[in-house]
Amino acid sequence: MSLSDDSRYLKGGPVAQRIIAAVREDAAIAKAEGFPPKLISITVGDTAAVDVYVRNQRAKAQLAGIDFEERRFPATITSGELEAAIHGLNADPRVTGIIIQRPVPAHIPVRTLQAAVHPLKDVEGMHPASIGNIVYNQLDLAPCTAAASVELLRETGLDLKGLEVVIVGHSEIVGKPIAFLLMSEGATVTVCHHMTRSVAAHARRADALFVAVGKPRLIKADMVKPGAAVIDIGINSEIGPDGSSRIVGDVDTESVREVASWITPVPGGVGPITVAILLRNTMVALSRQRALYEATYGTADRLAAE
Ligand SMILES: NC(=O)C1=CN([C@@H]2O[C@H](COP(=O)(O)OP(=O)(O)OC[C@H]3O[C@@H](n4cnc5c(N)ncnc54)[C@H](OP(=O)(O)O)[C@@H]3O)[C@@H](O)[C@H]2O)C=CC1
Numbered sequence: 158m159s160l161s162d163d164s165r166y167l168k169g170g171p172v173a174q175r176i177i178a179a180v181r182e183d184a185a186i187a188k189a190e191g192f193p194p195k196l197i198s199i200t201v202g203d204t205a206a207v208d209v210y211v212r213n214q215r216a217k218a219q220l221a222g223i224d225f226e227e228r229r230f231p232a233t234i235t236s237g238e239l240e241a242a243i244h245g246l247n248a249d250p251r252v253t254g255i256i257i258q259r260p261v262p263a264h265i266p267v268r269t270l271q272a273a274v275h276p277l278k279d280v281e282g283m284h285p286a287s288i289g290n291i292v293y294n295q296l297d298l299a300p301c302t303a304a305a306s307v308e309l310l311r312e313t314g315l316d317l318k319g320l321e322v323v324i325v326g327h328s329e330i331v332g333k334p335i336a337f338l339l340m341s342e343g344a345t346v347t348v349c350h351h352m353t354r355s356v357a358a359h360a361r362r363a364d365a366l367f368v369a370v371g372k373p374r375l376i377k378a379d380m381v382k383p384g385a386a387v388i389d390i391g392i393n394s395e396i397g398p399d400g401s402s403r404i405v406g407d408v409d410t411e412s413v414r415e416v417a418s419w420i421t422p423v424p425g426g427v428g429p430i431t432v433a434i435l436l437r438n439t440m441v442a443l444s445r446q447r448a449l450y451e452a453t454y455g456t457a458d459r460l461a462a463e
Pocket residue numbers: 206302325326327328329330331332349350351352356369370371372390391392393427428431
């Protein structure tokens with residue numbers, strides 16, 4: 158059996174395609190009604206994982222009928238200058254959503270930037286006011302990667318209620334929101350990080366293991382419970398044996414696939430769904446903006462109002 162036919166592989170492509178098809182229909186309707194969706198990506202400096210992400214955002218946005226614009230800023234820019242640029246985008250009625258690609262250079266506090274994005278345009282749900290919603294189980298606009306990872310776990314058909322879940326990595330954009338999303342589904346959640354005494358001891362208990370650290374092959378077969386679902390979120394650029402650059406996750410897929418019942422490939426797992434959810438979130442943001450527009454002008458039809 159070829160690897161791509163192996164049912165142990167939880168592939169992201171079909172899930173992403175489903176989401177993008179629905180976004181495409183919504184976007185076409187919104188456009189016809191005078192509300193074309195537009196997503197702006199802000200990149201500061203250079204990072205390989207960001208380049209892959211932005212390239213795919215552009216391609217899939219085009220497929221879905223969402224305008225996409227990349228704003229690149231040099232690593233030497235000040236936080237104040239970036240905040241001013243974000244405020245300009247907040248005020249621009251043509252802009253539906255703003256995503257700030259992480260990481261940003263060390264001299265810029267990323268939280269200040271995330272808080273500068275207007276919550277109605279916050280398509281990643283990273284504004285402190287937005288991320289609070291997932292604590293209250295309001296889940297329709299969650300951080301994209303976290304939502305994508307949970308979406309892939311659902312593909313296993315496992316009952317999330319009471320499921321033993323272990324998450325390795327507790328960043329505010331991936332690990333922590335996954336924990337909240339799964340708690341709201343009734344899972345029992347353990348979160349590990351670099352101070353955890355034995356990641357292996359926790360990981361071996363997991364029915365579902367999520368890994369978002371950024372270290373190739375951190376998770377080996379002896380850290381995985383037989384029959385578990387392993388969701389590999391890592392996106393790491395590596396130079397392969399033939400000298401060319403390639404993307405690998407955080408899991409030693411070749412050995413872990415012999416133990417796990419399900420495993421997400423990298424590439425082709427969580428990544429494509431992350432992009433699709435970003436586009437879906439852009440449509441959620443647009444519908445919230447339209448609701449406000451309607452409440453303000455008494456019509457949802459911008460063409461009629463102008
Ligand atoms: N597929 C996708 O859509 C996406 C993939 N990614 C990828 O996921 C990975 C993680 O991203 P992100 O969360 O932003 O990264 P961060 O660097 O922000 O977080 C990494 C986390 O891993 C923890 N950690 C570090 N070393 C260890 C260790 N040895 N054992 C256990 N935990 C450890 C850190 O803990 P502490 O803080 O305590 O040091 C931290 O919580 C990266 O490879 C990134 O490229 C990210 C976003 C989207």
